Amino acid sequence: MLVEKNTPLQDCNTFGIVASADTLVRIRSAADVQKFAASPHYQGRQVLVLGGGSNIVLTGDVIHAVVLKMEIPGIAVVGETDSHWIIEAGAGVRWHDLVAWTVEHGYPGLENLALVPGTVGAAPVQNIGAYGVELQDRFHALDAVDLVTHEVFSLNAAQCAFGYRDSIFKHAPAAPAGTPVAKAQGMGLAGRAVITKVRFALSKHWKPELGYLDLQRKQEQEGVAHPTAQQIFDWVVAIRQAKLPDPAVVGNAGSFFKNPTVTEDQCRDIIAREPKIVHYPMPDGSIKLAAGWMIDACGWKGKTLGNAGVYDKQALVLVNRGTAANSVTGGEVMTLAKAIQTSVYERFGIRLEPEPVVV
Template identity: 60%
Template structure:
């Protein structure tokens, strides 16, 4: 366990927003969490858990003790007839895990390529992209309780996954540190190609019914699609998709289509419809606009960016203006994906 004081977190969040942590603890193994709990000073202080910082908007300095999760390790845990179970340390980069599974000849995570952040943060958000969610491949995880220091293991049911949601954003928010995550990669593997952009890639590459792309091919396509639409946080600060895609009733969807026939919407299994938040924002004329040094990305209206020197307050002022604009035109309230501190 390594402890630092007065640490600037600007390089620890992909938005590149300034914030100072009074105390930062580097968590390199599960035992470090128990050491924090047992520490005479750190144990009593409020805690804030930090992974890759890809889903956070800092608007102030942090008085809470910041636990930066850096637990590493990738391994195959079990090979069964119907699945392979792989395990990753919570501090591993998510994309590195996806690439590693492919190097082992294992498909199943390729649709989730290039999602920024760490493995430990993935279940918190129930990350998802291109027709797949983490919950679809989840097996179990290990965590440490921040009150008792007790190790716990949670299966899929106990994680209570929802759309960009989990028990770690509800009852267990800030109460436990995820240390290791296990994923179930199915056998036999079949590609998930329901997403329109992937279907177009299949057609362009000459794949027809009965002839399917490999997991590596889907991975490459997803990387190409994401790079064409989303900015690299290493080049321009951002937290990826800033707003959740809203879910509405069939009646609400029909009402909006009556006024805006080009509405981008997707039917869901429960009869409701998911609307493309990026389309709603673009329709309100926000693409490329800025508030101070915070702006809306020119290629994808769903992404807010740091144009250089932005502060968290500017990002949230822009976000609230977008929310008000979308609500005024469509009667839909957009909900931010990142955690706002």
């Protein structure tokens, strides 16, 4: 466990927002989390767990919560059944590196999630998803440390309460502080549990997921009837690179808004007014609307407010139009986000919900 004071965070968040951490603790093992929880650096202070910084907007100059910078390494096959391989990765592993490793080593199943930004430890919190696959579809279990009891515990998929870009880790605890995690499940673990390792169950009977139009177009262009996992990986990388800015070049936090879901009746009402709106039926009977299409329809693509802008190739992405010396502020990002939310609500009657955590 390495403790740092007054640490700059501009390079620790993909938006490139200038801020600093009053206290930053580098975590490289579950034991480090346990040491931190028992140390005077914690003592019940608010905690901000930071992975790749790809899903966060910092709105203050100084973060007074203790920042836990997750740097736990490692990828390995830790189990096998007749139907699945069990792959484990440390919370600090870059997500795309895990996906590339599984494809390279012959364990398919995560390829649709290539180039999703962030780290492995953050993936279950957000229940990341892309191109027809969500983390919960491949999830096996995870290990975490309880900051209250200092104990290591494990959760399966049901216990994580996954939803659309949602999980138990995004909800505040409702149980009394001393309640063991085993009894607190279902009540929220935000600020209480720190994920250290995540395990995935990858099927030995793999089938390609090609439900998204962009992938179907790639398949037609390439003339491949039965693509391999490597080919899908390459297609997803190419699609994302063509649509989305590289955070190393243009600061951003990926998709800024969730795609809203509505009922069939609500969708019919919207289509009556907006016949071209992009929408997708969901397995539960609801309809997912394309937030990026709505933002574009409201005229925001390519627009700028202060140093915050809307990416000119994908309206769902807000970007840093500033420089290293004059970077965008969290306040500018949120002012732009709120203006977009107002426009979409006034035209479509839909309230867009931001994906990133706002601190």
